[in-house]
Amino acid sequence: MALRLVMGNEAVAQGALAAGCDFFAGYPITPATEILEEMARLLPPRGGVFLQMEDELGAMAAVIGAAWGGARAMTATSGPGFTLMQEHIGYAAITQTPCVVVDAQRSGPSTGQPTLPSQGDVMQARFGTHGDRPALALTASSVRGAYDRTRLAFTLAERHRLPAVLLLDAVVSHMREPVDLPPPPPPARRTFAALPSGAPRFGPRAPFVPFGVGEPTVVTGLAHGPTGATGGGSGAFTADTLRAVGEALAADPDVAAAVEAYRTEDADLLLVAFGITARAAREAVDRLRREGTRAGLLDLGVLWPFPAAAVAQAAERARAVVVAELNLGQLTLAVEAAVAGRAPVYPLLRADGGLLEPEAISRFAQGAATGEARAAKEAMAGA
Amino acid sequence: MPRLGVDVDCYLKTEALPTVWCPGCGNGTVVQALALALARLGRPPEEVAVVGGIGCSGRTPFYVRTHAMHTTHGRALAFATGLKLARPSLTVVVATGDGDLLAIGTNHFLHAARRNVDLTVLLFNNGIYGMTGGQMAPTTPEGGRTTTSLAGSAERPFDAVELAMAAGATYVARTTTFDMQELPLRIEEAIRHPGFALVEVITQCPTYFGRLNRIGEAPEMLLWERDHTEDLHGAGEGLALPALTTGVFRQERRTEYTEAYRALCAARGGRYGDE
Amino acid sequence: MTSERDAVRIRLTGRGGQGIMLAGAILAEAAMRDERYVTETQEYGPEARLGATKADLVVANRPIAFPDVVRPDLLLCLSRPGYLKYGRGVAPGGLMVVDDRIAVEEDTTAEGAAVVRLPLRRTARELGDEIATNIVGLGALAALSDVVSEQALAAAVAARTKPEFADLNARAVAAGLALGREARRGGRSAAAS
Ligand SMILES: Cc1ncc(C[n+]2csc(CCOP(=O)(O)OP(=O)(O)O)c2C)c(N)n1
Ligand code: SF4
Secondary structure: OOOEEEEHHHHHHHHHHHOOOOEEEEOOOOOOHHHHHHHHHHOHHHOOEEEEOOOHHHHHHHHHHHHHOOOOEEEEEOHHHHHHHHHHHHHHHHOOOOEEEEEEEEEOOOOOEEEEEOOOOHHHHHHOOOOOOOOEEEEOOOHHHHHHHHHHHHHHHHHHOOEEEEEEEHHHHHOEEEEOOOOOOOOOOOOOOOOOOOOOOOOOOOOOOOOOOOOOOEEEOOOOOOOOOOOOOOOHHHHHHHHHHHHHHHOOHHHHOOEEEEOOOOOOEEEEEOHHHHHHHHHHHHHHHHOOOOEEEEEEOEEEOOOHHHHHHHHOOOOEEEEEEOOOOHHHHHHHHHHOOOOOEEEEEOOOOOOOOHHHHHHHHHHHHOOOHHHHHHHHHHO | OOOOOOOOHHHEOHHHOOOOOOOOOOHHHHHHHHHHHHHHHOOOHHHEEEEEOOOOHHHHHHHEOOEEEEOOOOOHHHHHHHHHHHOOOOEEEEEEEHHHHHHHOHHHHHHHHHHOOOOEEEEEEOOEEOOOOOEEOOOOOOOOOEOOEOOOOOOOOOOHHHHHHHHOOOEEEEEEOOOOOHHHHHHHHHHHOOOOEEEEEEOOOHHHHHHHOOOOOHHHHHHHHHHOEEOOOOOOOOOOOOOEEOEEEEEOOOOOHHHHHHHHHHHOOOOOOOO | OOOOOOOEEEEEEEEEOOOHHHHHHHHHHHHHHOOOEEEEEEEOOOOOOEEEEEEEEEEEOOOOOOOOOOOOOEEEEOOHHHHHHHOOOOOOOOEEEEEOOOOOOHHHHOOOOEEEEEOHHHHHHHHOOHHHHHHHHHHHHHHHHOOOOHHHHHHHHHHHOOHHHHHHHHHHHHHHHHHHHHHHHOOOOOOOO
């Protein structure tokens, strides 16, 4: 075992190389900048492209252009840049372009508190673009997780032909932990087989074949038909495609496997969290158990598509469900929908740039378990 | 279509015709000139990509039989930059409008020119926003009438040629859809040029610019183009709207970006580029 | 998994430009070389220089759940702004190592934390460059607390700093360790004076 002390953002870069990423375009922003700097250092010796663009609109556009040039392409940003990328995330969705976007969330809105963590982009990752589209958003709560989920993001982006988002937070991005990461594989240019003449290029099962391989292809952000040409004024093909992609994604076992259950087997108090908040919740579970409460945690490594089945199942025997998140209740909405009345859902929320600490979570959860959530909340407010 | 001496049909998606463009629109002329330039260059269609922005002109990718990407408003150059860097063997042509390139997309324009990426930009300058129905563009001449400047624009327009030169473009030319001999030649030169090349084409939008400025339909607009460009034809005095100069303003060699990037990788032991 | 009881929680604080981020990485690397579990997180102001910064570490014998430090067992403080923003609330029985030029209020010690004031900055300056204050501080912290071994710290400093400063940093570690050892012997862990 060769342990190295690695920062979350460095692990993202390593995970990207492991996935075969050979193109990165970005724009500096705290707390994602180290990903950009790592890629600038790592890609040229591998013959990969690193491009510092003039803004995040351009970065996301370049990533999509590169994907159609046959690259495994990625960008990384934080809230303000993620907002600028939304138009092109929508473009990637409608054009079925595989690519990866990392959003290291920071306290907002607007410039907010650039160096402090937040989990305020949960809904932006789901609904940030106009129009409807399938959304994939993974998360990580450890340095190793950042590496693994970056790889998974590439796998799923290619399997389902969509923009995959990895939501980190300022703490996980800047956290260092000893990890044993394999050295990246040697660079290899991706190869593609040309499609037979007239074969569909778009649609839920059409393979992704970039420019320069086989017959000319048309790509457009307009609603289109299977060849890419605009289809007689009907949006049905595009709408059906996007719906089918969303369904296939939701049924993908690798998506479901991204949910990490911790001591939930016999839990009657269920905590739901992700990212840095899941780390605190994990410690809160241990505290609660020591005090005799059978608590468990779902660390949601995937937020979208929402792992509703896993949450519903774990909520089945729960007396109470506690959602802890660094925003004003974004994930809570999805948890409430999934729990669907099986147990009361108590949100523990914070959105001022500070963290939810283990003790605060365990105290609040204890109150929830004993039906004293309101009292617990008031106690917190007074603390 | 006139006899052109070479086969341009293999570059045109004739089955997609008729175009969405209005009768008399200059966009078709530019597309025909592009096909002629590609045919003269002999570039196989599968080694060419045409990237369009949003606007009437941005629809160009639908009418060429090359790889084609119809992108978002203002960002075609950023898409094209990523595409070119990922696959440097492709010839990449960008079709963009004056609102697309010089309003919402100015930043990408300046930076692509600064990097000197080997891209050919065809700027369809009709002095107005066509697709959205005739609003003021950053190229609308002072005094020019649009639906958002009915009394005549009070703004000073951008000069795309000057901007491109200041930003570092290495090939810069302006011509018109009136100059049907010159237009394909300029496009051919621009594609051949290894570096960032701008061909600004003054083109007619009879539907909005022509009507709102009481110039007339396509034939009158073509004559208007002739009269409102200096140098080649010697523009007259006392014009209602100011004239523009045409010609080749710059044609120089400077290290092209994919070449520079290849050297940067090589210095660190990396092999970049198609093999 | 973790319990917070077997873990040592450490905070390093100073102002931007004093090398707090680097010190955090070095200390984490040393703990890793000692084959312990470690997490290190950082917080800095909007500016790379000035402003208060901190690095939080948890060192434990089991996997660590929550990496942030609420009440440090060990605190190294190199600047007054750092002290004011992050330097309060050392855990009962904890230890605060502070540069002797920094004024420290009585309330830090209210819960029985020991305060050791050492000439960290002066020592670094005498070695040739004030920039090594962070390394001197790490040496002192290690000698006073045994949170990492002396060998691991020296190796981590060598691994995480630029070769051109190897000599300065090696001397800085040694000087810091000596300061810490001496303070420990002399029992100079009296309350702030
Ligand atoms: C982000 C965004 N804003 C606005 C629009 C609406 N829009 C479409 S085309 C266009 C202007 C087109 O004008 P120009 O670039 O001059 O091209 P033309 O249609 O004249 O060829 C605008 C504003 C859009 N599609 N996207
Ligand atoms: S509106 Fe103007 S630019 Fe658009 S197609 Fe019609 S004539 Fe051409």
